[in-house]
Amino acid sequence: MTRSEENYIKAIFHLGGNTPTLVATNAIAEQMETKPSSVTDMAKKLADKGFLNYQPYQGVSLTDFGIKTALSIIRKHRLWEVFLVRKLDFSWDEVHEVAEQLEHIKSEKLIDKLDELLDFPKYDPHGDPIPTKDGIFLERDKQLLSELPINTKGVCVGVKDTSSAFLKFLDKYNIALGKTIEVLEREDFDESLHIKMEGKELQISHQIASNLYVKKND
Amino acid sequence: MTRSEENYIKAIFHLGGNTPTLVATNAIAEQMETKPSSVTDMAKKLADKGFLNYQPYQGVSLTDFGIKTALSIIRKHRLWEVFLVRKLDFSWDEVHEVAEQLEHIKSEKLIDKLDELLDFPKYDPHGDPIPTKDGIFLERDKQLLSELPINTKGVCVGVKDTSSAFLKFLDKYNIALGKTIEVLEREDFDESLHIKMEGKELQISHQIASNLYVKKND
DNA sequence: ACAAATTTTTAGACGTCTCTAAATTCACTT
DNA sequence: AAGTGAATTTAGAGACGTCTAAAAATTTGT
Ligand SMILES: [Mn+2]
Ligand SMILES: [Mn+2]
Ligand SMILES: [Mn+2]
Ligand SMILES: [Mn+2]
Numbered sequence: 001m002t003r004s005e006e007n008y009i010k011a012i013f014h015l016g017g018n019t020p021t022l023v024a025t026n027a028i029a030e031q032m033e034t035k036p037s038s039v040t041d042m043a044k045k046l047a048d049k050g051f052l053n054y055q056p057y058q059g060v061s062l063t064d065f066g067i068k069t070a071l072s073i074i075r076k077h078r079l080w081e082v083f084l085v086r087k088l089d090f091s092w093d094e095v096h097e098v099a100e101q102l103e104h105i106k107s108e109k110l111i112d113k114l115d116e117l118l119d120f121p122k123y124d125p126h127g128d129p130i131p132t133k134d135g136i137f138l139e140r141d142k143q144l145l146s147e148l149p150i151n152t153k154g155v156c157v158g159v160k161d162t163s164s165a166f167l168k169f170l171d172k173y174n175i176a177l178g179k180t181i182e183v184l185e186r187e188d189f190d191e192s193l194h195i196k197m198e199g200k201e202l203q204i205s206h207q208i209a210s211n212l213y214v215k216k217n218d
Numbered sequence: 219m220t221r222s223e224e225n226y227i228k229a230i231f232h233l234g235g236n237t238p239t240l241v242a243t244n245a246i247a248e249q250m251e252t253k254p255s256s257v258t259d260m261a262k263k264l265a266d267k268g269f270l271n272y273q274p275y276q277g278v279s280l281t282d283f284g285i286k287t288a289l290s291i292i293r294k295h296r297l298w299e300v301f302l303v304r305k306l307d308f309s310w311d312e313v314h315e316v317a318e319q320l321e322h323i324k325s326e327k328l329i330d331k332l333d334e335l336l337d338f339p340k341y342d343p344h345g346d347p348i349p350t351k352d353g354i355f356l357e358r359d360k361q362l363l364s365e366l367p368i369n370t371k372g373v374c375v376g377v378k379d380t381s382s383a384f385l386k387f388l389d390k391y392n393i394a395l396g397k398t399i400e401v402l403e404r405e406d407f408d409e410s411l412h413i414k415m416e417g418k419e420l421q422i423s424h425q426i427a428s429n430l431y432v433k434k435n436d
Numbered sequence: 437a438c439a440a441a442t443t444t445t446t447a448g449a450c451g452t453c454t455c456t457a458a459a460t461t462c463a464c465t466t
Numbered sequence: 467a468a469g470t471g472a473a474t475t476t477a478g479a480g481a482c483g484t485c486t487a488a489a490a491a492t493t494t495g496t
Contacts, residue, residue: 025444038484040445057444068475088331098325107316113306153473222453243474256454258475275461275474
């Protein structure tokens with residue numbers, strides 16, 4: 001597996017999930033910041049190698065083997081992100097770029113030992129689940145803050161937008177995973193929310209609320 | 219800098235050190251397990267980029283910039299080796315292969331934080347010195363065990379042969395860095411040594427003694 | 437149902453890194 | 467000083483991954 005092949009498989013997984021949906025050539029090209037013609041070439045190669053099914057003009061879908069491969073790369077990516085935050089004091093907006101490189105290191109022992117060092121974390125610093133060694137991958141029960149009803153509370157469990165800009169914005173307002181947020185009021189005009197967090201009230205735009213995942217309190 | 223360029227620079231440094239000696243094309247090819255013609259191509263490219271001086275038919279020598287680059291790669295390699303041994307319980311014969319990959323990860327912050335996590339180690343698991351962030355690189359005061367006079371003691375500080383086979387052999391006989399060895403007798407016939415280590419006497423071949431570095435006791 | 441717009445593929449090319457085979461240069465011996 | 471053998475470079479090609487431009491297939495809209 002070359003680095004490029006791994007990146008394509010990861011991109012296709014992110015676009016199609018484990019569903020048998022066909023992922024379009026253009027969608028992959030956009031995700032990878034490359035050209036559709038390059039995607040076609042790679043699709044043929046990955047199909048030959050058994051990672052995906054390629055239907056010309058229709059799109060591609062990962063095989064079971066392809067999904068397994070994707071999960072292994074995602075596992076590595078997210079474990080390294082946890083390592084960087086917990087052991088090397090990186091902030092959550094700095095880890096992705098480095099994890100993009102580290103995820104391609106080939107050593108099963110390395111990743112198993114890293115998992116152990118970190119005490120088998122279930123989620124990465126952005127709240128995304130970490131697949132287990134045997135490919136078990138459970139999406140967390142969560143919803144967007146923007147969809148939380150008025151006068152209910154939820155715990156921050158993840159972000160949808162993982163851009164550095166958004167993460168730094170959250171840092172600035174002390175919004176972090178694990179904190180409890182109560183929705184006080186929703187403005188009809190611009191869908192902005194009045195929320196309460198750690199006793200303090202603040203107002204956040206729809207753009208923020210629709211990129212923050214919460215788990216509703218039981 | 220591509221991964222291939224980095225590997226060439228590291229190989230050239232290992233062959234020539236910081237001396238202005240010319241390193242031969244064939245020597246580089248052998249070290250890199252590639253063909254001389256490939257080395258010539260790369261030598262031209264690296265000379266263009268300012269990493270080395272290339273004298274056709276004579277060989278190459280690293281520029282100051284090339285040496286600085288080599289030291290930075292070696293620093294990364296050795297810090298990762300320390301990490302693998304100290305934090306992930308790798309044994310000293312397993313780390314090199316993984317460090318060969320990790321040394322190419324590009325992030326200054328990563329390596330500085332790793333250095334800090336490991337408490338700024340001076341030597342790697344094989345006793346080789348780790349260059350500092352600003353390129354200071356001191357060879358340790360050491361000699362081969364085979365050159366230690368009779369009835370003198372020395373502390374194991376490094377290995378010359380870093381092959382997995384040799385390192386595992388040392389493990390088997392409990393020979394490890396930090397242990398004190400006394401030379402009791404040298405057989406003229408095969409240059410094998412009678413040594414004493416931790417109260418126990420054993421006999422080791424010249425091949426072993428000439429691949430183990432010790433620091434003579436004052 | 438057909439024309440237009442969009443998506444996807446094909447064809448041909450380029451940069452990087454590698455190789456083999458052949459030519460050239462160097463170093464050593466006589 | 468010339469000849470021989472080794473080291474090195476050059477020439478030409480292939481694998482990989484990318485691109486642009488053009489062709490083909492599909493989808494969309496009337
Ligand atoms: Mn990430
Ligand atoms: Mn993440
Ligand atoms: Mn090593
Ligand atoms: Mn080492």
